[in-house]
Amino acid sequence: MFYQIFVNGLIAGAIYALVASGFSLIYSTCKFVHFAHGAVIASAAYFLYFFFSMLGLNFWLACVLAVFLASVLGYLIDKLFYYQFRRRRASNAIILIASVAVLLILESLNLIFFGADIKSINFIEIGSGLKIGPIIITSLQVFIIVSSLVLLCVLFLFMKYSKIGKAMRAVADNKNVAEIVGISAEKIYSWSFVVGSFIAGYAAILIALEQNIEPTMGTGLMIKGFTASIVGGIESVAGGVLGAFLLGLVENFGIWYLPSSYKDAIAFFILFVFLLFRPEGILGLKKSFGNNNKSV
Amino acid sequence: MISAYLIHILILICIYLILALSLQISVGYSGMLNLGHIAFYGVGAYTSTLLALAGTPFLLCLLAAGLVSAVVGFLLSLPTDKIKGDYLALITVGFSYIVYSLMLNLDGVTRGPLGIPGIPRPEIFGFKFDSNTSFLILSVVVTTLTYLAIKRIVDSPFGKLLEAVRDDEFGAKILGKNTFKAKSFSLIIASLFAGFAGSLYAHYITFIDPSSFSLMQIIPIISIVIVGGLTSLPGTVVATFVLVLIPEALRFVGLPSSILGPMRQIISSVILLVILIYKPKGFWGRVELE
Numbered sequence: 001m002f003y004q005i006f007v008n009g010l011i012a013g014a015i016y017a018l019v020a021s022g023f024s025l026i027y028s029t030c031k032f033v034h035f036a037h038g039a040v041i042a043s044a045a046y047f048l049y050f051f052f053s054m055l056g057l058n059f060w061l062a063c064v065l066a067v068f069l070a071s072v073l074g075y076l077i078d079k080l081f082y083y084q085f086r087r088r089r090a091s092n093a094i095i096l097i098a099s100v101a102v103l104l105i106l107e108s109l110n111l112i113f114f115g116a117d118i119k120s121i122n123f124i125e126i127g128s129g130l131k132i133g134p135i136i137i138t139s140l141q142v143f144i145i146v147s148s149l150v151l152l153c154v155l156f157l158f159m160k161y162s163k164i165g166k167a168m169r170a171v172a173d174n175k176n177v178a179e180i181v182g183i184s185a186e187k188i189y190s191w192s193f194v195v196g197s198f199i200a201g202y203a204a205i206l207i208a209l210e211q212n213i214e215p216t217m218g219t220g221l222m223i224k225g226f227t228a229s230i231v232g233g234i235e236s237v238a239g240g241v242l243g244a245f246l247l248g249l250v251e252n253f254g255i256w257y258l259p260s261s262y263k264d265a266i267a268f269f270i271l272f273v274f275l276l277f278r279p280e281g282i283l284g285l286k287k288s289f290g291n292n293n294k295s296v
Numbered sequence: 297m298i299s300a301y302l303i304h305i306l307i308l309i310c311i312y313l314i315l316a317l318s319l320q321i322s323v324g325y326s327g328m329l330n331l332g333h334i335a336f337y338g339v340g341a342y343t344s345t346l347l348a349l350a351g352t353p354f355l356l357c358l359l360a361a362g363l364v365s366a367v368v369g370f371l372l373s374l375p376t377d378k379i380k381g382d383y384l385a386l387i388t389v390g391f392s393y394i395v396y397s398l399m400l401n402l403d404g405v406t407r408g409p410l411g412i413p414g415i416p417r418p419e420i421f422g423f424k425f426d427s428n429t430s431f432l433i434l435s436v437v438v439t440t441l442t443y444l445a446i447k448r449i450v451d452s453p454f455g456k457l458l459e460a461v462r463d464d465e466f467g468a469k470i471l472g473k474n475t476f477k478a479k480s481f482s483l484i485i486a487s488l489f490a491g492f493a494g495s496l497y498a499h500y501i502t503f504i505d506p507s508s509f510s511l512m513q514i515i516p517i518i519s520i521v522i523v524g525g526l527t528s529l530p531g532t533v534v535a536t537f538v539l540v541l542i543p544e545a546l547r548f549v550g551l552p553s554s555i556l557g558p559m560r561q562i563i564s565s566v567i568l569l570v571i572l573i574y575k576p577k578g579f580w581g582r583v584e585l586e
Contacts, residue, residue: 032382033382033385033386035389081569084573085572085573088573088576090572090573090576091381091584091585091586092381092382092586093329093381093382093385093585093586094572094576094584094585095382096329096382096385096386097329097331097385097518097522097568097572097585098568098569098572098573100331100512100515101515101565101566101568101569101572102565102569104512104515104561104562104565105561105562105565105566107512107558107561108558108559108561108562108565109558109562111557111558112555112558112559115554116554219393219511219512220393223389223390223393226386226390227390230383230386230387234383261397261400261401261402261403262401264393264394264397264398264401265394265397265398267394268390268391268393268394271387271390272375275375275376275379275387276375279378279379
C-alpha cells in the first residue's frame with residue numbers, strides 16, 4: 001500500500017511539476033503572477049482535442065500543433081495585455097487582477113467553442129495496468145512520469161547552458177544589470193512566455209490523456225501549481241518542481257488517512273504551514289513578499 | 297413582467313453592493329488584495345441556510361451568518377499578517393478555492409453539488425417577506441445600513457489608521473500602532489458584511505449550491521471596486537449599477553443561454569482590463585492598487 005501511494009503521489013507530482021515550473025519560470029523573470037497560465041494549459045488541451053478528436057489528425061502531429069499553439073497563445077497574451085501594463089509601470093497587484101481577467105476570457109471562449117461537457121482523449125488504452133511488485137501502474141502513468149522528468153531535465157539544461165536560458169536567469173536575478181550588459185528584458189519576457197507556455201502545452205497533453213478536459217480545469221491546476229511554487233520557493237523553477245512532488249506525495253498520503261474529499265484542503269493546509277513558518281519556501285531566500293515592484 | 301425583472305435586478309444590485317462596499321475595506325482602505333471575499337459570502341450563505349432550515353428566526357440567521365464569516369476572516373488574518381500584494385492575492389485565491397471545494401465535498405453538511413433547496417423567505421416579527429417587492433425593501437434597508445456603517449468605520453480614527461497601514465505599514469508601526477490588529481480587524485469587518493450579503497442571497501433565491509460561490513465570482517465584485525475607484529464609496533455605488541446593468545443588456549440581444557453566461561464573463565473581464573490599462577485608479581479613486 002505504501003509503495004502504491006508513493007507512486008500515485010509521484011504521478012500527481014509529475015503533473016503539478018510541469019504546471020509549477022512554467023508558472024515559476026514566468027514569475028522569476030517577469031516578477032508578476034501569470035494566473036492565465038492555467039487557461040493556457042486548458043486551451044492547449046482543447047487544441048489537442050480539436051486537432052486529434054475533431055479533425056482526426058495523427059496524434060503526434062496534433063500534439064506538436066497543440067504545444068506550438070500554446071506557445072503562440074502565451075506570447076500573444078504577453079504582447080497584447082501584459083506589455084500594456086509594463087509600459088505604464090502598473091503594480092504587480094494590477095497585473096495579477098488583469099491576469100485573472102485574461103484567464104476568465106480564455107475560459108469563457110473555450111466554453112463557447114467547445115461547450116461545457118467533459119471531453120476525453122482516448123489515444124492510449126488505460127487497460128489493466130502493469131504489476132511491478134506491490135505496485136499497479138498503467139503504461140500511461142509510466143509515460144507521464146518519464147516524459148515529465150525528461151522535459152524537466154531538458155528545461156534544466158536549457159536554463160543552465162543555452163544563451164537564452166542564461167539571459168533569462170540574468171533578468172530574473174537583476175533586470176537592470178542584465179539590460180546594462182545588453183540583454184533586452186522585453187525580449188526575455190517574451191521568451192519566458194514562449195518557453196513557459198511550451199511547458200504548459202506539454203503538461204496539457206499529459207493531463208488530457210490521464211484526466212478529462214473541461215473548461216474550468218485551468219483554475220484548479222493553477223491553484224495546485226502556485227501552491228507548489230510557494231511551498232518550494234516561488235522565485236526558482238527548481239523550487240517549484242520540488243514543491244510539486246512534495247504536494248503530490250502529501251496529498252496522496254493524506255487521503256490514505258482522511259476521506260478523499262479533503263484532498264484540496266490538505267494542499268491548502270501545507271500552504272498555510274509554510275506561510276506561517278517558512279514563507280519564502282523551501283529553496284527561497286529570506287526577504288519580504290509582495291514588494292518586488294518596489295525594488296527598482 | 298418588466299417590473300418584476302427590474303425588481304430582481306435591483307435586489308441583485310443590493311447584494312453586489314454590500315459585497316463591493318465590504319471589499320473596499322480590505323482592498324481600498326487596508327490595501328490588502330483580498331481575492332477570497334466570495335468565500336466569506338459563501339460561508340455566510342451556508343450558515344444562514346443551515347440555521348434557517350433548523351428553524352432559527354431570520355434575524356438570528358443573518359447575525360450568525362455575519363459572525364461565522366467574521367470568525368473565518370479572523371482565522372485567515374492570522375497567517376497572512378506579513379504577506380502583501382500579489383502574494384497575498386494568491387493565498388486568498390487558494391483560500392477561496394478550498395472553501396469552494398469543501399462546500400462541494402462535505403456532502404453531509406452541504407449536500408455537495410446538489411445544493412440546498414427550500415430555504416424559507418425571511419420573516420421578521422411575524423411579517424413574511426414573501427413577495428419580491430417586500431424583499432427589495434428589506435435589501436435596500438440592509439444595504440443602506442451597511443453603507444452607513446462602513447462610511448462611519450472608514451471615516452473614524454480606525455479608518456485613518458487602516459489608510460496609514462496601507463500607505464506605510466512600517467511608519468505606522470514606528471508610531472506604536474498595532475498594524476496586525478488593524479489589518480485583522482479590517483478583514484473581520486469585511487467578512488462580517490460579506491456574510492450578511494450571503495445570508496440575504498440565500499433567503500432571496502431560496503436555493504444555494506457551491507457554483508454561486510466559486511472563486512471566479514470575485515471578478516465582478518473586484519471589477520466594481522476598481523472601476524468605482526479604491527476608497528470611494530459613492531463611486532462603488534455608481535459602479536455597481538453600471539457593471540450589473542451592462543451585462544444584463546445582453547439578455548435582450550437574444551443569445552442562446554449556453555452562450556449568454558460566458559459572454560457576460562467576457563464582457564465584464566474586458567471592461568476590467570480596459571479600466572486597469574487606461575484608468576487604473578478607477579473613476580473616483582484616490583489610490584492605486586499596489
